[in-house]
Amino acid sequence: MDKQTITFRADPKKVKVLDRLARSLDRDRSYVLNEAVEQYLSVHQYHLEQIEKGLEEARAGKLVDYDKVKAGWRKRLDR
Numbered sequence: 001m002d003k004q005t006i007t008f009r010a011d012p013k014k015v016k017v018l019d020r021l022a023r024s025l026d027r028d029r030s031y032v033l034n035e036a037v038e039q040y041l042s043v044h045q046y047h048l049e050q051i052e053k054g055l056e057e058a059r060a061g062k063l064v065d066y067d068k069v070k071a072g073w074r075k076r077l078d079r
Contacts, residue, residue, distance in 0.1 A: 018033070
């Protein structure tokens, strides 16, 4: 996979923590940053997909009555 070099600014304290983490993993800064970005993007992509899925279901009329949702949560919380 081709890689592209990017730059960004970071607080010096965060860079220090990043470098400490990289050393503890016996990895370089680039590796740790790539792992962090991958996890961040994965989580946010999942959330966007779930939002889109919910919007599609709503457009199709697949909705749950508010009182049923409320009753279901009340039942769970009362356990």
